Amino acid sequence: MGSIGRAARQLCDTLPMHDCLFCKLVAGQIPSAVVYRDDDLFAFRDINPQAPFHVLVVPRRHISTLNDVSAGDDGLVGAMLRRAAALAAEHGYAERGYRTVFNCNADAGQTVFHLHLHVLAGRGLAWPPG
Numbered sequence: 001m002g003s004i005g006r007a008a009r010q011l012c013d014t015l016p017m018h019d020c021l022f023c024k025l026v027a028g029q030i031p032s033a034v035v036y037r038d039d040d041l042f043a044f045r046d047i048n049p050q051a052p053f054h055v056l057v058v059p060r061r062h063i064s065t066l067n068d069v070s071a072g073d074d075g076l077v078g079a080m081l082r083r084a085a086a087l088a089a090e091h092g093y094a095e096r097g098y099r100t101v102f103n104c105n106a107d108a109g110q111t112v113f114h115l116h117l118h119v120l121a122g123r124g125l126a127w128p129p130g
């Protein structure tokens, strides 16, 4: 996507009526299995888990992709990663290990365009990923 397309999408993202699945989960308009919430973050179980433990950590504020994160979001993204570590630890996976993944755009298989951090644990995870 070019810079004009990206600017148009960022403008669109600021409009309250934009149609975003994870904004609806954050707002409680669509139910989800919530594992954590605070003023900035929301975390819930993935509806189609790829491991015994699979949660998504999202910012409450709509950000479409990792490409749309700005320097002012450094604290937010740091909080997402630290929350992922805390959730893995709370569920007993800190020592065994876990994986965190941001999928960005088509080649990575991003399907929901609201920034989310996958946290996967509970089985051996192959590397490299498919």
Ligand code: 5GP
Residues within 6 Å of the ligand: 021, 032, 033, 044, 045, 046, 047, 048, 049, 102, 103, 109, 110, 111, 112, 113
């Ligand atoms: P992506 O492929 O964009 O990185 O990941 C999107 C994730 O969102 C997928 O793992 C998918 O299973 C999950 N997902 C899609 N729709 C829903 C939903 O309505 N509820 C929940 N909890 N997860 C969803």
Ligand code: ZN
Residues within 6 Å of the ligand: 020, 021, 022, 023, 024, 061, 062, 063, 113, 114
């Ligand atoms: Zn959203």
